[in-house]
Amino acid sequence: MKFEETVSHLLSRVATAHKAHLEKRLAGVGLHGGQLSVLFELWRRDGRRQVDLAREIGLATPTVNKILNGMIEVGLVDRTRLEDDARATRIYLTDEGHAIRGRVEEVWLEVEEELLSEFTETERYILFDLLTKVRNYYFGIDPDQTGE
Amino acid sequence: MKFEETVSHLLSRVATAHKAHLEKRLAGVGLHGGQLSVLFELWRRDGRRQVDLAREIGLATPTVNKILNGMIEVGLVDRTRLEDDARATRIYLTDEGHAIRGRVEEVWLEVEEELLSEFTETERYILFDLLTKVRNYYFGIDPDQTGE
DNA sequence: CAATGATAGTTAGCGTGCTAATAATAACTG
DNA sequence: CAGTTATTATTAGCACGCTAACTATCATTG
Numbered sequence: 355m356k357f358e359e360t361v362s363h364l365l366s367r368v369a370t371a372h373k374a375h376l377e378k379r380l381a382g383v384g385l386h387g388g389q390l391s392v393l394f395e396l397w398r399r400d401g402r403r404q405v406d407l408a409r410e411i412g413l414a415t416p417t418v419n420k421i422l423n424g425m426i427e428v429g430l431v432d433r434t435r436l437e438d439d440a441r442a443t444r445i446y447l448t449d450e451g452h453a454i455r456g457r458v459e460e461v462w463l464e465v466e467e468e469l470l471s472e473f474t475e476t477e478r479y480i481l482f483d484l485l486t487k488v489r490n491y492y493f494g495i496d497p498d499q500t501g502e
Numbered sequence: 503m504k505f506e507e508t509v510s511h512l513l514s515r516v517a518t519a520h521k522a523h524l525e526k527r528l529a530g531v532g533l534h535g536g537q538l539s540v541l542f543e544l545w546r547r548d549g550r551r552q553v554d555l556a557r558e559i560g561l562a563t564p565t566v567n568k569i570l571n572g573m574i575e576v577g578l579v580d581r582t583r584l585e586d587d588a589r590a591t592r593i594y595l596t597d598e599g600h601a602i603r604g605r606v607e608e609v610w611l612e613v614e615e616e617l618l619s620e621f622t623e624t625e626r627y628i629l630f631d632l633l634t635k636v637r638n639y640y641f642g643i644d645p646d647q648t649g650e
Numbered sequence: 651c652a653a654t655g656a657t658a659g660t661t662a663g664c665g666t667g668c669t670a671a672t673a674a675t676a677a678c679t680g
Numbered sequence: 681c682a683g684t685t686a687t688t689a690t691t692a693g694c695a696c697g698c699t700a701a702c703t704a705t706c707a708t709t710g
Contacts, residue, residue, distance in 0.1 A: 355607045355610075355611075357542045357545075357610065358542075359630075360610065360614045361614060361617060361618060361626070361629060361630055361633065362520070362524070362610065362613050362614050362617060363542070364630065364633040364634060364637060365516070365517075365520045365633065366520065366521065366524065366535070366539065367560060367637050367641075368513070368517070368633055368636050368637050368640065369513075369516070369517030369518070369520055369521055370517075370521075370560070370561075370666090370667070371560065371637065371640035371641065372510070372513045372514065372517055372636075372640065373514065373517055373518075373667080373696095374667070374668070375640060376510070376514065377667090377668075377695085378668095386694095386695060386696080387514070387695080387696075388695070388696055388697085389695095391514065394505045394506075394511070397505075403658075403659095404658075404659070405657080405658060405659080412515065412518070412519065413518075413696090413697075413698095414697070414698060414699080415658075415659070415660090416659090416660075416661080416662095416697090416698075416699085417696065417697055417698070419659065419660065419661095420660095420695085420696075420697090421695085421696075424695080439657095439658085439705075439706070440658095440704075440705055440706085441657065441658040441659065441704065441705045441706070442657085442658055442659080442705095443658080443659075459503050462503075462505065462508065462510065463503075465510050466508045466509060466510050469509060469510060469636070469639060470509060472635055472636070472639050473632070473635065477632060477635075478509070480628060480632065481509060481632045481636075482507075482509055482512065484621070484625060484628065484629045484632065485509065485512040485513065485516055486512060487620055487621065487625075488516050488520075488617070488620070488629075489512060489515050489516050489519070491617060491620050492516065492519035492520065492523060493515075493519065518696090518697070521666090521697080522697070522698070525665090525697090525698075526698095534664095534665060534666080535665080535666075536665065536666050536667080537665090551688080551689095552688075552689070553687080553688060553689080561666090561667075561668095562667070562668060562669080563688080563689070563690085564667090564668075564669085564689090564690075564691080564692095565666065565667055565668070567689065567690065567691090568665085568666075568667090568690095569665085569666075572665075587675075587676070587687095587688085588674075588675055588676085588688095589674065589675045589676070589687065589688040589689065590675095590687085590688055590689080591688085591689075
């Protein structure tokens with residue numbers, strides 16, 4: 355059997371390569387990959403609970419917790435306890451968390467453009483469309499029916 | 503700016519979701535994701551040096567080293583020192599390393615079919631083609647010219 | 651209102667990826 | 681052939697993803 359000719363194998367290779375590539379580029383603005391995925395969500399809406407962030411990003415809560423600890427250390431976000439629910443916390447962007455957005459967008463556009471330069475206009479559209487389908491496939495799977 | 507509408511962001515989401523999905527499926531045959539990528543390469547050709555495996559798979563040598571240590575522990579491969587070069591080692595599949603192949607192929611076909619069931623015949627071909635382009639983009643970048 | 655169950659965050663521990671730094675050996679060069 | 685350079689494997693240490701297990705709190709229900 356030729357594993358190399360499967361979409362799954364291709365996806366795996368592309369996945370790690372893409373992540374490694376992003377990591378290198380983000381180093382220029384002092385960010386890590388995981389931090390960026392959280393920032394994307396916080397830039398959309400501030401002051402949410404960790405569990406809500408995690409669900410939206412599609413990561414496990416311990417993963418988000420660890421990433422947030424790192425972000426608090428470098429001063430990108432603050433963690434505030436809720437008054438009406440002592441279990442939960444709200445995550446707020448600091449001034450630095452807001453300020454870094456411009457630089458990140460620059461890098462992001464560069465990365466996107468460099469990657470897309472390999473493709474024609476039509477291919478870009480199709481690639482986006484097909485990847486969206488793959489994403490929906492994974493995030494559409496009901497977690498309760500995932501296991502056996 | 504809408505990060506969600508970039509291919510890079512889509513790729514990131516799909517990347518982690520796909521890897522997590524693979525990991526769950528592979529648990530059924532007692533394998534981890536990294537081990538599988540090494541197995542793919544060893545099934546193609548046995549008895550290669552770690553550095554050659556790493557280059558072919560597209561991983562850093564310390565990463566491959568760690569994965570191999572785990573595989574030796576569970577008895578999938580053996581590590582042999584070269585006689586004519588005391589620095590290098592050769593990695594050989596054990597009987598178990600060969601034997602597991604059938605079960606892995608079954609799982610692999612399942613995963614592939616389930617994912618592809620979302621797509622038409624034409625879309626599958628295009629998806630494979632576009633992902634191949636992305637892979638070539640990342641692995642075609644000359645490491646010497648990567649930096650600034 | 652006491653007991654039970656659900657929820658939020660955290661800790662511990664593992665596998666996978668990286669870079670930087672070491673040690674040992676091979677290869678090359680003056 | 682002595683000294684430098686290059687190569688191979690390894691170690692240490694970090695980020696990121698997961699599950700399992702724990703604590704604290706809230707909600708529900710007897």
